[in-house]
Amino acid sequence: MKSIKVMTVFGTRPEAIKMAPLIKQLEQTPGIESKVCVTAQHREMLDMVLDLFDIKPDYDLDIMKHGQTITDITTRVLKGLGEVFKNDRPDLVLVHGDTTTTFVGALAAFYEKIPVGHVEAGLRSGNVYSPYPEEMNRILTTQLATLHFAPTVQNFNNLNNNGISTDNIYITGNTVIDALLKVVKDSYKFNNEVIDNIDFEHKKVILMTCHRRENWGKPMEDIFLAVKEIAETYSDVEVVFPVHLNPQIQTLAQSILGNIPTIHLIEPLDYEPFVNILNKSYLILTDSGGVQEEAPSLGKPILVLRTETERPEAVEAGTVKVVGVNKDKIFEEASCLLTNIEAYNKMAKAQNPYGDGKASERIVKAIIEKFGI
Numbered sequence: 590m591k592s593i594k595v596m597t598v599f600g601t602r603p604e605a606i607k608m609a610p611l612i613k614q615l616e617q618t619p620g621i622e623s624k625v626c627v628t629a630q631h632r633e634m635l636d637m638v639l640d641l642f643d644i645k646p647d648y649d650l651d652i653m654k655h656g657q658t659i660t661d662i663t664t665r666v667l668k669g670l671g672e673v674f675k676n677d678r679p680d681l682v683l684v685h686g687d688t689t690t691t692f693v694g695a696l697a698a699f700y701e702k703i704p705v706g707h708v709e710a711g712l713r714s715g716n717v718y719s720p721y722p723e724e725m726n727r728i729l730t731t732q733l734a735t736l737h738f739a740p741t742v743q744n745f746n747n748l749n750n751n752g753i754s755t756d757n758i759y760i761t762g763n764t765v766i767d768a769l770l771k772v773v774k775d776s777y778k779f780n781n782e783v784i785d786n787i788d789f790e791h792k793k794v795i796l797m798t799c800h801r802r803e804n805w806g807k808p809m810e811d812i813f814l815a816v817k818e819i820a821e822t823y824s825d826v827e828v829v830f831p832v833h834l835n836p837q838i839q840t841l842a843q844s845i846l847g848n849i850p851t852i853h854l855i856e857p858l859d860y861e862p863f864v865n866i867l868n869k870s871y872l873i874l875t876d877s878g879g880v881q882e883e884a885p886s887l888g889k890p891i892l893v894l895r896t897e898t899e900r901p902e903a904v905e906a907g908t909v910k911v912v913g914v915n916k917d918k919i920f921e922e923a924s925c926l927l928t929n930i931e932a933y934n935k936m937a938k939a940q941n942p943y944g945d946g947k948a949s950e951r952i953v954k955a956i957i958e959k960f961g962i
């Protein structure tokens with residue numbers, strides 16, 4: 590039987606979460622030798638996911654430095670991956686989404702003339718500075734890739750409008766749903782001191798995350814001031830905020846939200862407790878891409894703390910609202926969902942525009958067909 594070597598390359602927490610089910614699927618497929626290379630653009634936040642899904646990388650470039658710039662990541666990943674690809678020579682490299690690891694992984698493979706499969710292809714915001722640098726990373730990865738795995742029809746159309754042949758685009762759903770369905774359980778027990786002390790029955794729990802580069806500085810300050818006002822206005826609200834390990838975000842979060850008893854600033858959570866607290870929360874405030882895809886499946890209203898989204902499907906479905914980064918607007922929109930039960934119920938409907946949990950299966954099937962295994 591013909592056999593091919595597929596190397597999966599990723600570096601950050603969201604890429605790891607969304608690649609994990611695909612790696613498991615590759616590992617169990619006859620005719621595919623699965624290899625994993627992590628750049629470790631993230632370190633601790635990546636390792637948490639590798640541990641949970643029991644993934645042992647064949648290569649670990651260990652490139653993370655505190656306070657790294659995009660240029661630092663680009664140069665270190667390009668050099669490291671160039672050597673791995675030259676020595677190991679996979680038949681196909683898989684990259685995911687829109688991080689600097691993604692784009693540079695595709696570039697390093699192109700330099701070695703190795704075909705690239707792009708998982709979560711075709712998302713577009715239409716503004717190269719928002720999200721920055723992710724929108725440009727997606728555009729460049731599209732140009733470098735041979736196979737494009739689009740989560741939705743809209744993503745398929747974006748790629749087609751970019752001149753990609755429909756023969757090379759597969760609509761698969763998003764692997765984030767494959768991962769989510771494996772770990773969300775109504776009976777989940779947290780074993781976390783802060784979360785265990787929260788009265789989910791009588792309190793309205795707001796789960797928030799915030800990390801995007803284009804929000805650094807004044808927009809993030811305004812977001813945090815809005816959350817402070819929400820917590821100080823509504824006595825039945827508790828806020829849980831697992832703070833990204835970026836030192837800039839840690840410092841700002843501590844300085845604005847650090848001394849408010851109903852705001853819990855905690856370390857990033859493992860994926861399992863994170864999606865399970867997502868499942869128990871009343872409302873989600875986030876600028877994360879992945880969380881925008883997970884929360885609609887669980888019927889949780891989300892206010893997106895950004896001025897645009899490349900994930901319009903859940904906005905159209907009604908669970909997600911893009912509210913921007915203005916302090917008064919965020920307070921007003923959150924207040925509406927905290928006090929107006931009709932407005933809340935209108936948004937709190939389980940909608941899942943991102944797939945049925947079988948995206949990894951479809952991606953592997955497409956690879957098998959394309960390589961004639």
Ligand code: UD1
Pocket residue numbers: 601602603630631632633634635653654655656657658659662687688689690722723800801802834835836
């Ligand atoms: C990166 C991606 C972004 C993605 C996000 C997911 C780029 C340019 N950005 O942004 O697209 O949405 O990951 O979270 O690719 N840090 C740690 N430990 C960790 C992770 C981060 O200490 O495990 C700290 C380090 O000081 C690091 C900093 O956070 O330098 C920023 O990490 P970086 O990957 O550069 O940017 P993110 O904002 O995480």
Ligand code: UDP
Pocket residue numbers: 602603606798800831856857858859860861863864876877878879880883
């Ligand atoms: N997540 C997690 N622990 C946390 C916060 C988020 O496991 O404390 C997960 C979340 O479920 C989602 C992913 O991390 O799958 C989102 O990652 P992030 O917000 O860092 O990046 P983005 O999706 O914005 O690129």
